[in-house]
Amino acid sequence: MSQATPALRIGPYAVDPAVVLAPMAGITNVAFRTLCREFGSPTSLYVCEMITARAIVERDAKTMEMITFGPGENPRSMQLYTVDPATTAEAVRMIVAEDRADHIDMNFGCPVPKVTRKGGGAALPYKRGLFRNIVAAAVGAAGDVPVTVKFRIGIDAEHHTYLDAGRIAEGEGAQAVALHARTAAQRYSGEADWTRIARLKEAVTSIPVLGNGDIFSAEDALKMVDQTGCDGVVVGRGCLGRPWLFRELDAAFTGRPIPEGPDLGEVGRILTRHAELLADHIGEEKGVRDLRKHMAWYLRGFPIGATLRQRFAMVSGLAELADLVGELDPALPYPPDADGPRGRQGSPGRVVLPEGWLEDPEDTAVPLGADLMHSGG
Structure with a gap:
């Protein structure tokens, strides 16, 4: 099964085929991105490890090393973790002024307890006012550099945030949104609910909607596009130890036969x-x-x-x-049982949040201490 799919456009950049390497802590450094690009299309998108906005502003030495890009990387894609509109704007202005990236993705999907307990990551979109202010700050400071936004379904089964997050990001000028189709409570366990990607696609109509979650083969990617109508796919754990997955995705999305796995x-x-x-x-x-x-x-x-x-x-x-x-x-x-889920999966768990976090979704107060985590996750 293969099919030709239209190119994805993010700002001035045609992402063709519409495949994005998800940023993964400790994984998507310049070496791994280069390897994936060598197998895949040079015009797909390969995102560096997550960087904290505060670390950019403070010029943290490790962070500045992490935002190294190779000579062939174009567009240079950087993902920012942030909780504060003012820090966001300052970091984005630095990135643009110093020509450090061509595309900025905003991370609101991290489910790690040390992040959510302070109101960051996947907890933050519940605070619609704060989320709106952060996206607006990034877009306003970015100028011609396109900003995209990635998030999860929500905090847990009772607190879904993805439709509001998608509409807000669209309204504030984001160039695309991506949904990891799990809640923070699921972390990386269970199955991604692709029906939520389809619902987001119905709600967000003027910018591309990308799908993420449980793409472990080229066939999975085609199924996601077919079932949800999404405009492209974001691939994370499925390429761990399998950078050649991008060769298979390139073939599938350009209507060519999917090659066999390597010996x-x-x-x-x-x-x-x-x-x-x-x-x-x-x-x-x-x-x-x-x-x-x-x-x-x-x-x-x-x-x-x-x-x-x-x-x-x-x-x-x-x-x-x-x-x-x-x-x-x-x-x-290549062994057939080499395919399938890989990387962290773990178990679902209760999402730890700051005290009173769920009381006022329109609260714009910046959560205390949530930006102290280091770059890379």
């Missing part, structure tokens, strides 16, 4: 390329250490034995990695 020989070459890109970005020792968390995803389903798998998970240098890759059987075909 183990190609997987070895891909993870070696990933290691080299990381080494170029942050040095060999740190880069190879960073790659360790990807190993189980890359090797999932291949019958290589527990001992070799463990050695990959403890690799410490490029030469050692080359030796380990040399021990793989390159002819082993």
Whole structure:
């Protein structure tokens, strides 16, 4: 199953095909984005790790390193976490004045308890007035740089916020909205409710609506577009250890046959390329250490034995990695059970909120201490 889909337009940029790499903490650095872009279309969108607006304003050293973009990245896409309209405006003005990004995405989807308990992330859109002020501040400071907004269905089954959030973002000048079709209470568990994407598409009519949640294959992406009418897809956990998913998505969305998954020989070459890109970005020792968390995803389903798998998970240098890759059987075909959900899933749980958070949805007060989290999530 494949079908040609229209290009997505975000401001002056044609995103073609309409595929977006979701920002993921500790994952979507310049190395991983480069790898995904090499497999996918250079005109799809590949978003860097989440950056806090306050850290930009304070010129935090780690944050400024995280907003490194490669020479081939265009448009350069940055996601901001923020809770304060004034800090938002200052950060966006800096980004624009210093030409640090071509597209700014606003994160209101983080379900992590340390964030929601202070009123940030997926808790914030419940405060419609504050949410409106933040989006307006970003759009006002961005000038010609397009601003998009990502959020969840809501806090929990009793407190849905996504339709109001979509309409507010549209009204304040956002160029697109994206819905992760889970509540904060679900975190990453259970199934995404794609019917909510369809409802958002009905409510938001003048800008693109993107869908996110449970896209683990190119077929999933096509189904989401078909079932919801969304204008594009946002892919997160489905590409962990599978940057070639963007090759499959590109084929599916341009009406070409979806290619088979890589054999183990190609997987070895891909993870070696990933290691080299990381080494170029942050040095060999740190880069190879960073790659360790990807190993189980890359090797999932291949019958290589527990001992070799463990050695990959403890690799410490490029030469050692080359030796380990040399021990793989390159002819082993891509295993069918390598597909499907990957990455964090966890269990649903009660969303911890600041005291009195649900009392006044129109309250515009900035939540105390909610912007102290570090960039990257």
